[in-house]
Amino acid sequence: MEARNLYGAVGKAQGLAARPARRRSKQDLVGYLFILPVVVFFCAFILYPLVYSIRLSLFEWTGYTKDMLFVGFRNYTDVIANWVFWTTVKNTLIFALALALVQTSIALILAIVLDSKLFGREVFKVIFFTPVLVSIAVVSLLWGRIFEPNFGLLNGILNSLGLSSLTRAWLGDSSVALYAVVAVSAWTGFGYSMVLLLAGLQDIGEDFKDAAKIDGATDLGVIRFITIPLLRPVIALVLTLTLIGGLKVFEIIYVMTSGGPNHATESVSTLLYYEAFRFNRMGMASATAVFLLIGTVVISLVQRRLMESEALA
């Protein structure tokens, strides 16, 4: 957004058209040379695979033999007719929405508390950001152990608090497994959201808040009527970033549950991975990938449009 506007302004101001044609084409060439490597990488590893993916979705193919059978849109109709696909769509949406809400709410509360002159503020910030750095592979394995039903930490703590009735196989019980994964995901990500929100809070500045306080507003009043409304664009950004990240969820599910029990935690991404690399159905997997692509791009575009209108308003 910002990039485009700036460029437009610069380009017009310098008056490209006024230059002699030969100099212009030489100048063009220099520019193209500088961006060439990035463009080559883009074409080879993003654009071409994208087109290839769409092409593959029209074929029936194991990925290992030479014979690819053209089947038109049958893969798409097969995907739509498969209940597992719809389960994964539902799971992915629940995951993304729950994650966005939980993670952003926790992050917002912490950011508001930390925005005051709290004792140990910097230390807390560093602590909250630590899970962001640890690889998802490690996080998933660690939490898999914490959720372990017989000697995992969570059930152990519940037992010692006399809450044995709440203990369960957190990842083996299809009614809670997805939310357990959401919780772990929020654990790794809330520090990140919090730092973004804190940056937004610091931009608001003390003047507004002080003015409101002099006018007799309470602390909660300031938060409700000054901080939150002014922070809305940043809150929207954090919500949508988490939401879109959530739609792509793969690693944490792959490592913690492999999509189980009985597809209760299967996401669209894990489904497409298993279709391709476990069941060797490249066509079906590619059609699933195309659905995932369309879904995330549409949601991203809607988000951008909303953010732009927010910025204009």
Place this chain on the structure above:
Amino acid sequence: MSISSQAGVRAAARPAHKPGRVARRVLGFLVVAVVAIVCLIPFWYLLVMSLTRQQDTFVVLLLPKSFQWSNYIVAWNKANLTVLFRNSLAVTINALLLTLLISSLAAYGFARLKFRGSAIILNVLLLAIMVPGQTLLIPLFLNMKALHLLDTLYSLILCYTAFGMITATFILTGFFRGVPQELLDQAKIDGCSHWDIYARIMMPLARPAIATVTIFLFLSYWNELILALTFIQNDGRKTVPLGMVHFSGQYKIEYGQMAAALVWATIPVLIIYIVLQKQFIKGLTAGALKA
């Protein structure tokens, strides 16, 4: 807690602390402290587990019952951590250098050179940020297979670069646009070519921006799992995250050793983080706020 003189004046202008306000502060501190504990307990649990003998791992421990430091040595050898670290380091450093090189070149082009189609190309790249990597997994796998790059570190270096370069290009383009034009005009009068300006003026100036991008890329490359999972089967080519996943899946794994391996895997990033906290937080959030 240090209170600046300005804040002191401000506080004096206000009525003295009401009991309600103090109570809310204490409440705020408690909330933050509880979340901090939830944040740290898993790490503590991991540390305790990593020191525990196998026969003690079937009860929940919050304090170590034994100090079996040998878990760390056994885990290092069993998980092949020398190889894993070597591979992760090779992939991360090479991909980082390649990404920084091509992104900074492109950023200079987009920010400082006028050529036809530049705005369109930049916008197409911007759109590519929305494409989830997973949707390209199958074609990328087939391409790597066709190029005989499966089970090599090159496959990872190339793909990481492709996915990392877009954000890097945007952040650096933004930075290069902010460099004052007079500086470049002077260089041009002195007879500098665009390459000279890029290499001698822009790159040294861009050091802070490059540091930001480096941290952002380092973490995403170092922790990447999906592509490694798809491209690498050979034990000698695995990266740290992939090695951890496969190590945990081994038959008859001892929990203490597993935990020790996870601690090993986490230590390098944590050490760098402790040294460079501020830069880390800035580097990781810059991408989100810019794009």
